Amino acid sequence: MDLRDLLGTELPIIQAPMAGAQNHELAAAVCGAGGLGSIPAGMLDAQALEAELSAIEALTDRPYNVNFFCHPTPAHDPARIEAWHQSLAPWFAEFGIDSSTLPSGPTRQPFDDTMAEVLERHRPALVSFHFGLPSPELLKRARATGAKIASSATTLEEGLWLQEHGVDLVIAQGLEAGGHRGIFLNEDLTTQLGTFALLPQLVDALKVPVVAAGGIADSKGVAAAHTLGAAGVQLGTAYLLCPESRTSALHRAALQSPRARHTTLTTLFTGRPARGIVNRLMRELGPLPVGVPAFPLAGNAIGALRAKTEGLGLDHCTPLWAGQNVSGCREVSAAELTRELAAGWQA
Template structure:
């Protein structure tokens, strides 16, 4: 079965779900251009997701994807929290953020029964997960809606695990990709492969379709992925400058500057490795300091710091997510980006 027949789309092109960078508008534009638009739900409540899905349905009658995180929520560790606040102390003082005002609960929720209920009401064509899969009972509820299931693999072992646990296709997330690494079987970053090393390994080992993701920003990247056996591609960074996204002016400027040439995996903004443009916070504290709160708790202190710095026109404390290849990240409508990517399928 081809990826387009599996997903019900015209093109085997998936817009990567980018929590915090987009809402339903970008997803709808990609859907209407023939690709699979994605709605990120990792930072939404069940009520907000319901609203977003209603808005999305009003803009397109094409299939779309809804994406969730499948992490485990950690307990708050007061020792880690205190050490984290101490590490951030110079920034908290500079931007006048009171440590006592920093929230302690998780800002990102894993997939839950409440979210499953929303999916049962809306029945999207595709549901994807990051950081593995939810518990079997919840996954079965999603499958019962008829949705096709996708999830990210960053290693061959993860791809085999996902296939064994019933996904319909595997997203091969290469090391080049922007945003959070989808790794879930190991925390060892030395296991992480580039897209064009990972894709053929998964293609050779799996029976389900493999979707290439990471570093693919134009038609040439699409064509190369298909040559390696990918059934389709997932693209994120190339869409970030589209008018349909909701990123800040500071993020837009960074993506169009020479700074975008230097990205790094960092745990500073959430507690899990994620790729973004190097900024002052990363240069000062290091990309992966030891002992910070576990995902997603590290993000609690970053939120107010980011807001305070951005109010002064600074991106010093902002997660400027980007993949390693921002070369084709242009301020064009999402439909035009999708059309240009599709030229790599000819």
């Protein structure tokens, strides 16, 4: 079974949800071309999610995906936040930021009852999760809408755990993928595999379909994933330069520069490992420094620095999320790109 059978799409292509870099316009364009567009909800509240789902449904009647984070929100730790601010003190001084004025709440919201209520009104074809799965009660509500359920696995153990907990689809997120790692059973980054090492292991071990994600940038990569048994592919970085995306000018410039060849995993921006293009903050503090507040509390201090530096035309503190392979990232319409990618599957 591939995505077309499971979700009713014309093409086995999923546009990866990319919070901050897209909205319903990109998702609807991919849906219109026959793929599965995705709405990222990780940075939305229920009211904003309602608006996004209403907007995509006004543009297309085709299947779409809604993606949620399902992390536990950590307790506020003043001592750890203060230590983090001390680490950033030279940056605060350079860019004129008073750390005493920074907010302290979470910058991203997990799936909860208010989000479930929105799903019950809109009933998307697929609901996908990152960082495992929500509570059994919340998962039951999502499934009761008629949606298929998916989540990301970064190891064979995570894939088996997800299958045991009733998902309909596993997304094999290889180490090459841009943005946040879906790692959830432990925090050991040495367990992480590349896409084409992870994919065949999951395909062999699981009874549910597996989608390949990470490092796939063109039709040849799509064809390779198909050969290894994938039920479809999920791509994010390739869509970042499409006119329908909301990628910032600074991010677009970085993607089109030689700098994009050097990405790394970093916890600096949110507290969880995520892959992005190396910039000044990552070089000077190190991509995985000790003492970063738990996800998603790290984002407040970095957000203030980001706003100030971006206002100066600098990407020093901007999370330039991107996968290891930016070769397919081009300024073409999302519909054209989706059809080009699908040609690899058909071949």
